[in-house]
Amino acid sequence: MKKKILLTLFITGLLVVPAIPLGQSQAASQEALDKINKELAEIQRKKNAQRQQVKETEQNIAVVQKQIKDLNTELMQIDLRRNEVQEKLDQLEKQMDDTRLKAAQAQDELDEAADRVEKRDALLKTRVKSMYERGNISYWDVLLGASDFGDFLTRMEGLRLILEQDTRILEDNLRDKATIEQKKKEIDHQLTVYAGMYDEAEALKAELDKQYQRSVVVKAELDKQEKELEADLERSGQELLALTRAESEKYAERVRALSSSSGGYKGGKLALPIADGNFRFTSGFGVRKDPFTGRSAGHNGVDMAAPKGTTIMAAASGIVTYAGYYSGFGNTVMIKHNDELTTLYGHIREGGIKVSVGQQVAAGQKIAEVGSTGRSTGNHLHFTVYKNNVAVDPMPYLR
Template structure:
């Protein structure tokens, strides 16, 4: 009996020596993978922080650019107002010039009338000088009859009245023309001053407008640099998520854990609790927020805030945080190179964390409008080996 027990014990001892090293190897491999996962998480966190910093700077630049654009509009309105004022001033100058021309003609005509009257008066004076001065009384007393007296009196009154009219008209013409000339010249001088002032205002506004254009160009350049940084950070974060997923798969293999991946082709589950219209397709489009042309990497499904977002297939969470233009964002790994992504999730609306195993149809988030979004909707992506592809053929 003892002879039979000894071989059995020896066999068990040999088996034990074989099992223990293997278990130690598995534990060592798992620990090593855990260290690598920890390092990757740290790198991903750093990359994510860098991306978030870039996004914050982009937001700040956008705000400055928008304010500068508003300032530019105000300046343009002021320039237009100044131009309108200049046009009005030019019209006033034209009117004053016409008035001056008319006044000049009136002055010439008045001076001609004054000259004619002066000649009449001078002719009478010369006649009186040559013939001797005869008083009005002498003329009246020389009348031969009463009728002649009346005729002479009437003639003298006519001469006196004519002389008065000549003098009064001359004075009136001279005073009126001189006054009008002075007033017109003053008005013209005033308009010239206003024109000079408006011209200076326009020049100043044009300088400011140029400064704003330079600032906008500078901000646009800065924005482009920051967007490049943001895109590169996003790419690196995605690569790190891929490496993390690969390490998790190795860890499962080392620990002989059951794989959560069952997808082998066919349709995916619908990513929302309700059917929703496609508000933006998998096409090249103009970004409604930035106004720039872009390749839309997924489809947008319009749905109310808080609508359940569901996992399209069994898998694991490899990303669950903020991602630049996506806002709050989840990436699920379904194995065989298939990923699905869910963007613009509402704040506090991510219900899973990295490393979680999810089931097809499981609630993972709530619809929102975070990131570059103009309204509540789900941005849904399907990626094959990280390359975005049209999600529609994969959905029921």
């Protein structure tokens, strides 16, 4: 949009702004000219202020666009973190499911161990009950009741086996209980750890979700600001365009005031922009072979080959409406001669422009030097004549 505004301003400024002819009529009212000049100065002041406004708006847009770009990067990073945290949550959930399965298996083993303990307890209780039913018989009674030494040894071996079995039962009970309880404790602890990690991950994801939503809200506000600034820039551009048109009309008013006498430029033949003998025509107006593409293309002027630095002169008196770089023409000067005619001088060498916008020039006055800037294959002057803003063949105008 900025380029569009600048192009519109360029076209308006170059092809519409009339120029002040030299040889001003003494009959022109100085008071009227002073009034026009004062009004023109005010328009130019407003135009400069509007240009500054456009520049500031463009800078503000650039700031907002950078903020939007940074915010988009932040949103992408937050989204990546959210995905990472979600993957961690999924992994923790799987680990918790696996641990719950192990806990269930441990519970089954604990139940089996409890069943074994219960059976062992039952065996011990059966032995105690049997001893109770037979009376209070001690191990010594059993040994001393032996009929002979062999019976004593047999009874002693039996008692040893009973004691070993009872001891093993008690040890197995203790070991089973300790092992299963330790295993269950470890699993419960692992579940607690996973649950804590899961809660932390969920809290982090919730915070990331909040950050993402906050960033989305901020981005929406920045998008709104950008649109508003773009609208402001469009309005400022239109206002600048209106001021440029007003400036052009005021220049035209000056031209009409100054050209009312016979001393002003009245049209007719134009002088050669390069002195006769210092150039040669290399390309005419109309369709020709493009030197870059080799294809047929339109050519809106004539080319005059000359050594670099050769003087370029104004083809007639007028006012400079453009002096600077312009696209394929490279360094360019444009002069408005009257309401009808404008001339363009292109491919001027670097540093070769010798006039400035708004300057009055006389026919034959040096305005530039030949070069090869822009879309050019060698040192030459591209010379265009605009009649009522339309490029026409310059040859009938040259004398």
